[in-house]
Amino acid sequence: MRPLREKLPLGKKPPRTRGNCTVKRRRLEEEAVIAQLDPESDSDLHLPLHLRDPEAQDKVHAFNRAVNLPFFCRFCAARVKTKGARTNHERACEKNAAAKRGKMARGGLVNSSNTCYMNSVVQALSSSNRFLKELLKARYESDSPPSPSLRLAQSLQEQLRKLFFNERDGDGDGPMELKLDGVFKADNASSSFEPGRQEDASEFLGFLFSQLAALEDDTPVKLSFGGLRSTYNLCQMCSATYSESQHEAFMWFLDCEGSESESVGSMVARAWESESAEFPHQCPACGEEGASCRRIEEILEPPQTLVLVLNRFVVNDLGETRKNDAKFYCDEALELTTPANVVVKYKVYAAVVHRGEAIHNGHYYALISKKEKWKRADDEDVSSTSKEALNRLQPPDSAYILFYRLTKRTDDGGTLAYSEKQIKRY
Template sequence: MPTSSGASRARPSFSAATDVYARSHALYHTYGQVNGLHRISRPPLPKIHQNSSATRSNSASSSQLRQQQRAKSTSCLNGDSVLLPSRKLPPDPAAAGHHRGANGSNAAASSSSTSAGRSVNGRRRSSVSLHERGMVGLSNLGNTCYMNSMVQCLSHTRPLLELLMRSSSESIDPPPGRLAAAYQRLMRDMWSSSAAAVISPTELRSRLAKFAPRFRGSGQQDSQECLRYLLEGLHEDLSRNSERHPRLPAIDYDQLDRLSDSEKSLVLWQRYTKLENSPIVDIFVGQLKSTLQCCECGHKSTTFDPFWDLALSIPRGNRVSLAACLDLFTDPETLDGNERPKCDKCKTRRRCLKSFCLYRLPTILVIHLKRFSGERYRTKLNTLVDYPFDLDLSEFVDTDLRGKQPAHYSLYAVSEHSGTPMGGHYTAIVRHAYAIDRWVAFSDASVRRSSESAVVSSQGYVLFYERTKRSHTDYN
C-alpha cells in the first residue's frame, strides 16, 4: 500500500501475522511518526450492535412500512443513506458512446457463454433501468475468481463507482493511469444499459499483472491481497500529486510531542494526505490512535497511523460474533517480559499497557477476517463469524471526537471463500448500489438474485461497510 513517508514505494507485505510487539516498541520510541501502512498490523475496530432481520421486519407498524417503502423508492436514487461528494447517478456509457469492451471492442463481442445484449433474467439490457444494471458476470480467465470477487464488491462501492462513471464533460482530474483506465472501462461496460450478460475482464487482469507481477499466470491467489494491490494501483494512477514522491519538511518530533492529541493527529493526517493524495485515500483510509502507558510511572505516548483495512483474528469456537473478533483486536494488552518497551521517562524497559482507538473514520470500511494461517495459507478457519448489517462505532472513537463524526456503517458487500486453501473458490454477495433492498450473488459468469438471509455465512472473508447517515434498519 502507499507508504506514508517520502521514501520509495515498496510492494505491500501480506503475511498472515504481524510482529505486534516490535511495532509497539517502535511506537513507544517514535510516537507521532507516520509508519508505512503495509508495515503495521491492521489496527483496531470497535464493538458493534447487531440487529436481526426478524427484529427489523417486526419493529415497524404497517403505516411506517408504507412510508418507508415510499421513501425507499427515492432514497436508493438520491443517496440519502451514504456520505458521498456527489449525488449524481452514473451516466449511461452506451448512450454517451463510451461503451467498449476490455479489448477496445464493443462489450457484446467479449461476452462469453451468453448472447450479447441479454440480462440474467432474459430481458434486453437496453430496456433495463439503472436499478437492474450492474448485475453482470465476469469470465474466469484461469483461476481468476479471486479478482472477479473483488471487482464485483468494488463495482457496488458507490463512491468509487460514481468517481469512475463521470461523463466525459466531468472527466477525472488528473486523467487516470493505465490500470485505473482499464478499471474505469470495465466499470462502464458493466453498468452500461446495453452490457452483455458476461464480460471478460482481460484488460484489467493484464494491467494488474504488470503492476503486481505476482498475479501473472494462472496460479491461485488471495482475494484480499488482490484488493490491496488493486487499490494501491488505483491510488497511484489517480494521485493528485504532480511528483511521485513529494518532498515535505522533516517532522520535528520534540515539537510534535508538545502538541495535544487532536493537534498531533491533524498535523500527521495533513502530512499523510499531502504525500498520499488521491480519491482512493479519500474513500478508504482512516486514522488510528495507538497509546502505550508505562505501568510503573504512568507515562503515556501516542501515535497516529493511517489504516486502509482492519485484519481481525477469529476467536476459537464454531460460531462467534464480529464483536468478539473486534474485542481481540481492541482489548488493552499488557507488554511484559521480553516484549517490554523502553519507557522514555523511566529510561528503562518497563511493563506497559497497549491500547487502540479509532480517530478518523473512513467512508468505506474494509474488514479482513483472518481465516488463513500457516505457510502458504495451508490452514483455514471455517468458523461462522456473525457479522452484522449495522455497525455503530461511536463508543470506539476517541472520547475527544465522539459525536463529532458519523460512526454508523452498513454492510453492502462480502467476498466469500469456499473450499480448502489449496483448492477453493471465491465468490461475492453484494447489495445493489442503487437498489438497497436487493442482494445479488456473483460466481464468475454466474449471477443470481439472493437474499439478506444468505449474506452471513462461514464463507465470509472480506467485509465491506459504508458509512451512513441512517442505519440499515431505517429502510426495512
C-alpha cells in the same frame, strides 16, 4: 394536409386497430426479405429494407398511408401521425433508454484462467457506491508513459464504468471479460500475481488499494475506505507518551480463532478497543532504565466504508495452510464505539465468499446488494438471492471479506456528525 389513402378493392376496409397494422406491416416486410434473400449468402441481412427490395418499400409506405400513420420513431419504430408526435415519441424513448442504462445492471464476468478472485472483488467494488462515485469522476491522465499503478487505475475505472452501465464490447448482453492492466508481475514490479494461478482475494484487494492510494492524496480509495489508527508508547512511571505514529488502514483483519457462536460485530468491537502490551524500555522523558511501558493502538478515525477480512487461513508448524470453516454470524448492522467515544453505525452491502479448503485453490464468488436487492455474482452467472444467504452458507462455502457502509455517526457529546439522510446519496 392529410395524405391520400391508397385505393382498396371494393368491400375491403383498412385495418382499424394498431395491432392489426403492426402485424400486417411486419408480414409485408418478412415476405420482402424472404423473396430477396440469397440462400447462398447472408451479406444482405444488414441492409435496410428499401435497399433489399424497392417494391417492398412502396408496399410498406402505401400501407402506412392507408392507415394514416406515415411517420415512425427511429428508436422503437412505432408509427405516429405527425412529425411533432414523432419528435415527442423519440424524446421519450431516448429518456427511457438513458434511465435504463443508468440503472445498476448486474452483469457477469468471464472467468478466464482462474480469475474468480478478481471477479468477486470487482463485483463487490461495483456495489461500493461511495467508491464508485469517486472513481468514475476521477481523472487519471499523464503526459509521459503511464506507470503501472496509473494504468491499473485507468483500466479499473473503465471496467467498473462498463459494469455499472451494463455496456459490452461486442453485441449482446453476455458476460464481460475483465481486463485490468498492471495486475500481474510481468507488467508491474510490485505485483506478485501470476496469470493462470489462483490467488488470495484479500491480497488482490489490498494490492488494488495500495496501488490506487499511491497515485495522489485524495484518491477514491482514501475517501471511501481510509481509516486512521494511532500507535504510541506510554511510560508507566511518568505517564509520558512517545514514539507516536499514525497510519491509514483500508482493510481490518479479524482473528477467527473464537467459537462459532461469536458474531462478526463482537470481533470488530474487540479489535477496535485500545490494544496494549507491556515491555521494559528506557523512557526518554524520565530516563528511567527498564521502566515498564505500554504499547497502545487506538482508532482515531473510522472509515466511511468498513472492509473486514476474516483470517480463516492459518499456517501450522509444518508450514501447511489450513482453513477455518467455522460459521460466524454476519451482523446486518454494526454499532461500534471508538476510544474517542465516537459512535458509528454500519450496514452490510457486499461479501466475498470462498469455497474450498486452501487459500490457493477453490473458488470465489460475491454476494452484492443494491437498494435492498441482493444478487449472487458467480463469474458469468448472476442470480437473485436474499440477504439471509450470507448466514446460510455451509462449508466449504464461508464468508471471507465483508463490506459495510456507514449509515450514522455521532461524535462525543451526542453531536450528530452523519445521518442516514446525509449519506443516502452514496
